[in-house]
Amino acid sequence: MNPDDLAEFVLGTPDVPESALDFAATLLIDTLGVTAGSARLDAGRIARDHAVRFLAAGTPAETATLLFDGRTASMPGAAFAAATQTDNLDAHDGFNPTKGHVGCAVVPALCALAESEPALSARDALTALAISYEVAARAALSLHATVSDYHTSGAWNALGVAALGARLRNLDADRLRQALGIAEYHGPRSQMMREIANPTMLHDGSGMGAFVGLTAVLLAEEGFEGAPAITVEADEVAERWGDLGQNWTVEQNYIKPYPICRWAHAAIDALGQLREEHGFAAHDVSAIDVNTFAEAAELFPGMPETTSHAQYSLAFALGALLVHGRIGPDQVTGKALSDPEIKAVVGKIQVSEDRRHSARFPEGRWSDVTVHLSDGRTMSSGDVNAKGGLETPLPHDAVKAKFLEMTRCLGHDRATAIWEMRDCLTEPDTRFAELLRLIHARPVT
Template structure:
């Protein structure tokens, strides 16, 4: 039996989740919805919505917080784009990627299409994380040409929705194999410095995973031995403890809308300024010593788009210093790109490779920040930025993040209604959340 078949057999035998995994899954759903509230109103989110309807057609499944309706695949694509667009969605250290932006929209689209599936939704999401994250983690991340999420999240989406709809092990195995075989390559991922809406190809991979599931149902055969190549995948990582040691319990959450690899410098700069009662205006130079993958970010001091800004350590520190941390939750103000104070501060930042920091990746994403104020220099090493399992964001922090994201993009009554629905979801009732997500967004009076 091939590994893809073993995975499918184990997955289909799952009946429910342990309480700790169920709790973790509900936090991930909250976080994905929070990210989508703001992401759906961005130019990329709107383009994904309109393009999804044009590509997959009209249907009965809502594109979240809009009047648009598409097919299950089309809505999953658009909602996935909304979650991923601002780079404030969840992730997992062992996979170096972002499962929630794919798995949560895929499962909820299926439940929107068939509300009788709602009682199975939380377990389905956990299964999608479990399969996708294990496939990602089974590779040697340090040797990969890119760690984009689109290479593996579609396989998680296929497994999640396959289990949700009670499909056979054979169908799920074929869908996982097919989704992995034709996953987005994203050849420019480690090269491009042009901000764009493709980003990590998460929506494309999500749609591909669901399409692979439909094809598998129709008898479309895939290379079932895709995960048996020991040169690429670790069989023990894929199978040992599968659906027992739930990986969704060790996801991280992001307090700022930028690449996770930038969060340690942000936390470090805030701590240095607070601990020493410094003014940002006193700073004359900043040095960041970090791991190799962080050096592959564009790190432009003057990015030309907000998407590019999400991948720049100097620019994000410039935003933090001149506008405060709230400007990063989310980073949607186009004026930031031309703000001379932001650009001036960003020009003070230099980024360097550090072999010690690099030795911790991918298990950790640390940085050491050294802040010079004239003749004085202060340093701080951050091993676990806020949101890591060892430095967690609990329910209160995640609801605080929801408010920060929703308050400027939803009218207060609609925000309150969505907040109540998320509370209901936390307690086990998904129906109110589905209803609120199907309502068009009403923006607050400016």
């Protein structure tokens, strides 16, 4: 894409549809709910401690408060900590064609940057956020189309963070171009399928995506050069950027109902549908056959030793659903990881790739499930696409219920106050600082 045209979009006054701003507000609050819900996980604690010890700011003006913690670090350090924390509870939004996640990096970056801009209006913050979603999505599509490996979200959401930061810090067109080039060059070209095969706290690379993207902005601001970003400017990716400002992909992001890798959601939905229709329990099941797409078939197959294994699972997720009737944070942490009832179900599950499901990935996440009961009955779901996206969006009440479950650690009053900010963020007189005030202090439980 022509750098001047991109600069006009990122730094100018794009005509952001009201519906895009409204959904950006929902994505923002939903992501912050996941950040709160992951505050007690070891990955988040380690990332926050690391930011405080090793990524501190040089002056008070350059500090940012760690989300749901209260301590401070540099702006890149605070963004890294919150993005790493959020990334390690796999309940944040995503955009199917990117095979990854934008909000996990850009929301922490927005919160880190906005603290030094107390007069920033909520609408201006949402505009910057929506722009960052658009840039990150197209960087992802460009990267996936031009390299042989499947890289994690941090490799490309770093460019969304760079765009966000360039706008909020009033960089000019050349320094935006340099920031995007720096972010692309240093963004983590980490291997997604390695992490799927061996789940760890690295997760989807968004912690480093946020750190690199924000560092790129601050370096470019000082005159550091790093252009061009080839996933933006190369001729072979021009078509990926051709609809920028016309097709607002931020509205096409899905909201996850479960803290599990999106690839498993179709099978979860299919099994849940059968369970609701036929009323069977875990002890009634003799076998479960799952047909899914190739990538989902690679998810962790056994009983997890860590929450990272649990969140990148398929069989375990299905077992948790059958035993507990739901999949929330409590089902992917703590005692659930060694639950003997779940283990019994996991041993009855067979997962196979089906080429027709693979052909529909990444635009969709399709699976079908057949359940065999001990009384001889067999029931099949038919083909199911994961809910939460454009085809079957989560109802507003379901998004709210998810948020309140994720934020139980904050106490009812504080959680409710954060949720109610969603409707205020699009109002012209709301300052973004009103939201920041609610998301800095530690959880109460």
